Amino acid sequence: MSLAPQSPSIYQPGVCNIGPAEIRQRRLTGWVSVAFAVAFLVLAFALQWPAALRLIVALPVVLAANGFLQAAFHFCVNFATRGLFNFGEVGTTEAVHEAEYRRKDQRKALLIVVLSVAIAAVVAVGAFLIPLP
Template sequence: MRETVEYQPGVCNIGPAEIRRRRASGWLGLAIAVGYLALALLLGWPAPWRMLVAVPVFVSAQGFLQAAFHFCVGFASRGLYNFGALGSEESVQDAEFRRKDLRKALLITVLAAAIAVVIAVVAFLIPIG
């Protein structure tokens, strides 16, 4: 599969270096989520406390989704894109392009939130015996 190397409104706003950064945040969030849930189950925390696993799950899901879509939610919200070295963002000038980017950012955020909610409900329902 060929990596996209140019900005495409509402489709792709980050290149390889930024994609690696988003994937790393996904792995970090996943590690924190697994550690938190394991600790909560080991210590027998009440179900409502276990639901807090949603926070690192959201971070993880958003990181992995951004990497998969080659799209940064934060950049979209600030009207930026980056296909170069980390820290070399450029501005999106066209208003329609910005609207397309914001729609894609909202989709990624909603998907990450849905994943976090599902995992939080599962964590709540795990019986501790």
């Protein structure tokens, strides 16, 4: 079972609302956020920060998870909440006029947000539970 739609070049309500250029942007956001999360954890463990402070890693991880999930699903959370889609260059959008389509998009956006928060929570709890030497 594939997470992504078959054709990333056609708007499909609740399935696909971004094309290749936007997908690349989401993937880049994911990688940059992973880099921040790793740098944060390296610093946190090197400086032996308290476990509670290491929970802050959830912030870049939620951004990373959100970026990667949006890329995988070919679906932008922000566009869905604003009733938009884009299959052209980054920065251009078209409106979704049908209320039913907007509802489908908002449900998919909520799923991506929930999954992103869950992933971030797991990573943050892991960082919290790792004992310092």
